[in-house]
Amino acid sequence: MTTSPHSDAFVFFGATGDLAYKQVFPALQAMIKRGHFDMPVIGVARSKWTDDQLRDRARDSLEKHGGVDADAFKKLSARLQYISGDYQDDATYQQLHNALGQAQRPLHYLAIPPSMFKAVTKGLAKSGCAKNARVVVEKPFGRDLASAQSLNRTLHESFPEEAIFRIDHYLGKEAVENLLYFRFANTFLEPVWCRQHVASVQITMAEQFGVQGRGAFYEEVGAIRDVVQNHMLQVMALLTMEAPKNSDPDSIPDAKLQVLNAMRPLLPTEVVRGQFQGYREEDGVAHDSQVETFAALRLHIDNVRWKGVPIYIRAGKEMPVTCTEVLVELKPPTPPVFDADDGAASNYFRFRLSPDVLITVGARVKTPGKSMTGTDTELIAHHHPDDEMTPYERLLGDALAGNSALFTRGDTVEAAWRVVEPILGNAVPIIEYQPGAWGPVETARVIAGADRWHD
Ligand code: NDP
Numbered sequence: 001m002t003t004s005p006h007s008d009a010f011v012f013f014g015a016t017g018d019l020a021y022k023q024v025f026p027a028l029q030a031m032i033k034r035g036h037f038d039m040p041v042i043g044v045a046r047s048k049w050t051d052d053q054l055r056d057r058a059r060d061s062l063e064k065h066g067g068v069d070a071d072a073f074k075k076l077s078a079r080l081q082y083i084s085g086d087y088q089d090d091a092t093y094q095q096l097h098n099a100l101g102q103a104q105r106p107l108h109y110l111a112i113p114p115s116m117f118k119a120v121t122k123g124l125a126k127s128g129c130a131k132n133a134r135v136v137v138e139k140p141f142g143r144d145l146a147s148a149q150s151l152n153r154t155l156h157e158s159f160p161e162e163a164i165f166r167i168d169h170y171l172g173k174e175a176v177e178n179l180l181y182f183r184f185a186n187t188f189l190e191p192v193w194c195r196q197h198v199a200s201v202q203i204t205m206a207e208q209f210g211v212q213g214r215g216a217f218y219e220e221v222g223a224i225r226d227v228v229q230n231h232m233l234q235v236m237a238l239l240t241m242e243a244p245k246n247s248d249p250d251s252i253p254d255a256k257l258q259v260l261n262a263m264r265p266l267l268p269t270e271v272v273r274g275q276f277q278g279y280r281e282e283d284g285v286a287h288d289s290q291v292e293t294f295a296a297l298r299l300h301i302d303n304v305r306w307k308g309v310p311i312y313i314r315a316g317k318e319m320p321v322t323c324t325e326v327l328v329e330l331k332p333p334t335p336p337v338f339d340a341d342d343g344a345a346s347n348y349f350r351f352r353l354s355p356d357v358l359i360t361v362g363a364r365v366k367t368p369g370k371s372m373t374g375t376d377t378e379l380i381a382h383h384h385p386d387d388e389m390t391p392y393e394r395l396l397g398d399a400l401a402g403n404s405a406l407f408t409r410g411d412t413v414e415a416a417w418r419v420v421e422p423i424l425g426n427a428v429p430i431i432e433y434q435p436g437a438w439g440p441v442e443t444a445r446v447i448a449g450a451d452r453w454h455d
Contacts (some may be wrong), residue, residue, distance in 0.1 A: 007134055007400045008039050009103035011096065013120055014111035015043025015082065019138065019271050023110060023169075025061040025076075027392040036397055041079045042099050046086055052320045056328070087112070093127035102128065107400055109136040115392045118154045122231060136165040136399050139230060140221070141408070143425055152410040156342040161250075165399040165407045170231035172398075172406055177355040179326065180252075181236030182351070182359055190329060198331045201447065202312040203232050206319035210276065210435070212292070216284030221316045222291040224420055225272075231379040232313050233260065233416040234408060235353070237300070239326060240306060241434040252411035262303040262416035263311075266423045270298040271422075274440040290430050290454035293317040298421070298446045301391040312447045318435035323328065326351040335430075338364075338372050338434040345378065357384035420452045 010028070014020055031037035037352040039149050055077045063070045081099055085092030110120055117137065124130040131298070137155065142148030153220040155164050162368065170176060183189055190200070202340055211218045218226070238257040246253035274294030281286050294316030301311060352358035359382040374429055398406055431440040 004402045005105060005415060007105050007107035008402065009042065009100055009106040010037075010039055010109070010396075011042045011044065011100075011106050011129075012111055013044050013087070013116075013373075014109075016045040016047045016057070016298065019110060019111040021057065021061045022065060023390070023392040024109070024396075025058045026065040027390060027396050028058075028060055028076055028334070029069060029072045030066075030124065030390065030393045031397055032075050032113060033069050037144075037400070038075075038349075039079065040081065040100075040103060041076065042081045042083060042293065044083045044085065044087075044092065046084065047302050048084050051080060051082045051406045055080055059424070068100075068341060072159060082221075087116050087123065090123065093123040093129055094390040096124075097127050097129055105132045105134070107134045109396070109399075110149050111138055114138075114140065114142075114151065115365070117151065117426060121155060121158040130158050133159070134163045134399060134402070135159050136167055136396070140165055140170075140225065141230070141413050142417060143225065145421050148413055148417050152414065156408075157449050161410055162404070165395075165404060166410070166413060167395055168230050168234055168408050169391040169395065170247065171234055171408070173353060173391075174384070174388065175351070175357040176235060176238065178357060178359070179235070179351050181354070182381075183239070184243055195307055195309045197304075197330050198309050199331045200310045200312060200327075201236075202314070202327045202329075202447070203236055203239075203325070205315040205324045206321050206326070206438075207234060207317045208319055208322040210211055210317050212284055213283065215279075215282035217320065218293075219285055219291050221271075221296040223317070228295055228297070228313060228327060229311050229316050229420045230413075231414050233263075233419060234412075235417075236311065237312065239328075240311070242305070250409075252405050253412055256412050257409070257415055259301060259303070260412055262306075263415075263419045264284075264300040264302055265419055265421060266297055266299065268423055268427045268444055271423045271428045272296045272440060272443045272446055273428045274316065274443070275430045276316075276435050277432050278435065281397060290426050292430060294433060296439055296443045300391065310448070314439065314443070314447060316434075316439050319438060320357065320436055324353040326353065336341065338366075338374060352380075357382065359383075359389040365387065385422065414431075 012020060012024055013378040024118065028041060045392040054394060058076060058080065059068060083095045085091065085095060103361060108124060110117060142151050224453060239261050241255040244255050273292035276293050279293055280289050296314040299311040299313065348362040350360045360381045361381060363377055363379060365373065365377045366374050395406060431442055433440040
């Protein structure tokens with residue numbers, strides 16, 4: 001699904017920042033190690049550093065994130081340059097233009113606060129650095145529909161949509177790609193993947209921990225903005241969309257857009273917002289904070305495939321487990337032939353997306369003996385310990401190659417905001433829950449089997 005030639009220079013804004021430290025240097029080293037990457041690497045930020053200081057920072061980052069590979073690091077060091085300058089200053093982009101030299105198709109990665117996007121994209125356009133270039137932008141992509149639309153307008157002033165790559169690192173996970181593959185590479189799924197056979201669809205993103213000292217950051221977002229609007233709705237779209245028409249780069253975003261547009265904007269009565277007891281005592285958190293650390297929602301998809309099927313999303317901190325999982329439950333056979341009394345016949349597909357990759361099928365088998373009764377069993381289709389590639393290695397590699405399949409297109413981001421827009425802010429009251437519980441007990445109001453979990 002490549003649209004155009006490979007990029008020939010990697011520019012990263014925010015070179016001295018946290019994201020570059022935690023993700024960008026390790027991804028660059030990994031790409032070099034696999035032999036996928038050989039081009040100038042130019043870091044741009046405000047600190048008055050030298051090239052050598054950026055190299056030291058890269059080494060330090062790698063020591064803390066997976067280790068230094070002597071050979072790959074040597075190659076990275078030789079490619080690395082640093083430009084010190086303010087993003088509001090035209091001179092910064094002139095320096096960049098000079099440093100790009102012979103490069104014809106640079107990729108600019110904006111690992112910077114969104115408040116800086118406008119200055120940087122304008123600076124790139126004015127200086128000629130945006131010509132034939134791609135731009136990668138980080139989350140958060142807006143705080144609501146209006147701010148996302150405004151951000152899209154800003155980006156479109158300097159770059160065409162096909163040159164814009166909005167990162168949702170969740171979509172770079174091996175497990176998410178496998179979900180898409182498993183759905184469309186197997187004939188046995190398609191006939192049952194619809195309202196006639198599916199009883200419910202549920203995505204759970206549970207974390208056993210709290211805000212881990214990042215209270216001030218979390219106060220600005222909450223669970224709905226942090227993970228539901230982006231990661232979880234994007235995964236839900238992959239799970240429920242129609243098959244992509246062909247291998248055209250727009251086929252997957254087109255299919256996602258169609259299903260996101262079919263999702264009914266949420267009603268406050270279909271949502272529970274929770275806050276774990278003790279959150280308000282965290283550093284940086286207001287003593288009367290109304291920010292949710294848990295959200296449970298019941299969605300409706302108004303199309304032929306899904307009409308009437310309850311679609312559940314729940315996400316929370318201080319949950320009983322740390323795990324992200326998709327559960328697609330099938331209806332029992334009608335009329336029931338066996339197990340009619342205990343009503344047990346339950347088939348399902350379970351996709352664990354993290355911490356490990358797991359695909360299972362829940363089925364019934366007969367218990368040995370004379371009576372025709374059975375027990376539940378689970379067939380493991382695939383189990384993989386960990387991602388080989390980090391999402392950043394995969395996604396930055398794809399962006400350099402012009403492959404947009406795992407990125408979010410502007411209209412799909414806006415469509416996802418449209419779904420959650422009515423429940424942002426305090427439209428739904430906050431309910432306290434005990435750490436270690438599956439959210440407030442009121443969750444049962446919107447999600448059937450709210451405290452159920454397959455171990
Ligand atoms: P930081 O605050 O750590 O880094 C910001 C970077 O931007 C620094 O390199 C800083 O340079 C540079 N910068 C800011 N303003 C200017 C300016 N006017 N001129 C020149 N340079 C400037 O942010 P993060 O790395 O944490 O986050 C960056 C983006 O990535 C944000 O949008 C964030 O939401 C997103 N993100 C971050 C994640 C993370 O784990 N950190 C995870 C997912 C997304 P200097 O320090 O030299 O002044």
